[in-house]
Amino acid sequence: MSASRRSGTTDELGPDEPGREGPEGPGGSDLLAALLDGMDAALCAFDADGVVTHWNREAERILGWTAAEAVGRHGFAGWAVRRADAEEVQGRLMSAMHAPGRQVHEFALLTKDGGRVLVRTQSAAVRGPDGKPAGVYCAFSEVHAQIDLERSIALSEALLEDASWGVVLVDVDLRPAVVNEHAARALGIGRTSVLGRPLGDLLAQGVEDLESALTHVLAEGAPPAPAEIWVSVRTPEGEQRRCWRSGFLRLASPLAEEPVPLGVGWLFQDVTENKQSEQEAALLRFRTNQLHRAARAAAECEDPREATTVHLDFALAGFADHAVIDRVAGGALSDAEAAATVRLVRVAATPSGAPGPSLLTGQAGLPVRYGQGHPALQCVERAGSVRASVGSVPADQAREWALARQWPGDAVHALCAVLRSRGRTLGVVTFLRGAGRSRFERTDATYAEDVAARIAAALDLAGAAEEE
Numbered sequence: 001m002s003a004s005r006r007s008g009t010t011d012e013l014g015p016d017e018p019g020r021e022g023p024e025g026p027g028g029s030d031l032l033a034a035l036l037d038g039m040d041a042a043l044c045a046f047d048a049d050g051v052v053t054h055w056n057r058e059a060e061r062i063l064g065w066t067a068a069e070a071v072g073r074h075g076f077a078g079w080a081v082r083r084a085d086a087e088e089v090q091g092r093l094m095s096a097m098h099a100p101g102r103q104v105h106e107f108a109l110l111t112k113d114g115g116r117v118l119v120r121t122q123s124a125a126v127r128g129p130d131g132k133p134a135g136v137y138c139a140f141s142e143v144h145a146q147i148d149l150e151r152s153i154a155l156s157e158a159l160l161e162d163a164s165w166g167v168v169l170v171d172v173d174l175r176p177a178v179v180n181e182h183a184a185r186a187l188g189i190g191r192t193s194v195l196g197r198p199l200g201d202l203l204a205q206g207v208e209d210l211e212s213a214l215t216h217v218l219a220e221g222a223p224p225a226p227a228e229i230w231v232s233v234r235t236p237e238g239e240q241r242r243c244w245r246s247g248f249l250r251l252a253s254p255l256a257e258e259p260v261p262l263g264v265g266w267l268f269q270d271v272t273e274n275k276q277s278e279q280e281a282a283l284l285r286f287r288t289n290q291l292h293r294a295a296r297a298a299a300e301c302e303d304p305r306e307a308t309t310v311h312l313d314f315a316l317a318g319f320a321d322h323a324v325i326d327r328v329a330g331g332a333l334s335d336a337e338a339a340a341t342v343r344l345v346r347v348a349a350t351p352s353g354a355p356g357p358s359l360l361t362g363q364a365g366l367p368v369r370y371g372q373g374h375p376a377l378q379c380v381e382r383a384g385s386v387r388a389s390v391g392s393v394p395a396d397q398a399r400e401w402a403l404a405r406q407w408p409g410d411a412v413h414a415l416c417a418v419l420r421s422r423g424r425t426l427g428v429v430t431f432l433r434g435a436g437r438s439r440f441e442r443t444d445a446t447y448a449e450d451v452a453a454r455i456a457a458a459l460d461l462a463g464a465a466e467e468e
Helices: 028-037 057-063 083-098 143-161 181-187 207-220 272-299 304-316 375-382 395-404 442-467
Strands: 042-047 052-055 103-110 116-127 133-142 166-170 176-179 203-205 227-235 238-252 261-270 322-328 344-349 386-389 411-421 424-434
Touching: 042 057, 057 103, 057 116, 057 133, 083 103, 083 116, 083 133, 116 143, 133 143, 166 181, 176 181, 181 261, 203 207, 203 238, 207 227, 207 238, 207 261, 238 272, 272 304, 272 442, 304 322, 304 344, 304 424, 304 442, 322 411, 322 442, 344 375, 344 424, 375 386, 375 411, 375 424, 395 411, 411 442, 424 442
Parallel strands: none
Antiparallel strands: 042 052, 042 133, 103 116, 116 133, 166 176, 166 261, 203 227, 227 238, 238 261, 322 344, 322 424, 386 411, 411 424
């Protein structure tokens, strides 16, 4: 049975009289029926008198009525709609014949087995060769299916517009195809500017880890838990180090018989501050533990001078590459005396160019050739910590910078902390970091000052022992 039949004046809707050709040419009615049956939407049509002229297979699937049972009936009354509602439903549908554009309605239809289905319809007029209304076509679908679709669309739009985390849809070439506003801000670039660009153009570091994760998701599916990825984002202000907690979803086409990968949905949240807080807390616990261990070890030293190197060795772990202790020549200074020109002599240092514990130099009394404005001298004058760094220069210039300050040649960052005991200045301890290490920060200065206080106490005991 064809999905359409000849009815009244609606030749345009489906002519199939023997020996007659429709507007589609020979067999036009069969072609039209095949096209209607192949569509995903439920379709029906009415002539100008309200008689059903077309009924496709999707309409049959939803309601259970076949084309043979539907085509030729006058309206839906008594079979597809309750009689009490038939007049209202028919009036809504047929009103489209004299209205511009499409009309959308929702109402309940009856299935063949007596059930009720809430549908959403879109109806519009069909016009004859003379341009006058000749009938109405109607497309309808189950409302719950439409609502599911609308929910999916609304969720997608909300994720892309209003989400408080970054959402990036990455294609199979690992290039952003869709980016929400939050992600664009995190990447430091406009939403349209980021599209289609390699991730390496956006990130200075962490690209390999991110691309590896995306490739794994495309091949194996989403990982069982979020991953924390450290990246460096290129911004007009320079590179910014960020930690993004990332989740991944493999996207596949729902229309293909077998899953066809469309890309990866990458959702991320910036957790840099939390991670930094965790790292700082862990670092503080480690440093506090080192101070306690150093105190216990130093307490077992018979020679107070040896206790100074013990404190220095425990402080170096994870903190610096080298360290030196310089003592004020001639003994401790009052604050007034420290403001004048002072000389410093080296009393302990870590081995240069080789691992090992800090050693007493045995050169006490010989002043170190520190030039004017040297960080160690500034430290004594200020009675506080001083930080210094060579900056971005070639390796040979960095080496000259370190050697000119009487430090090991591989030093590029320095932190000087004053040694004070009982209100007097005893000297300076200098911590040094090599290339590849970060600069000393304020939190590092606090730790260095704690270590300096313990070294100063040991030096004060050593001075008292020498006087005796």
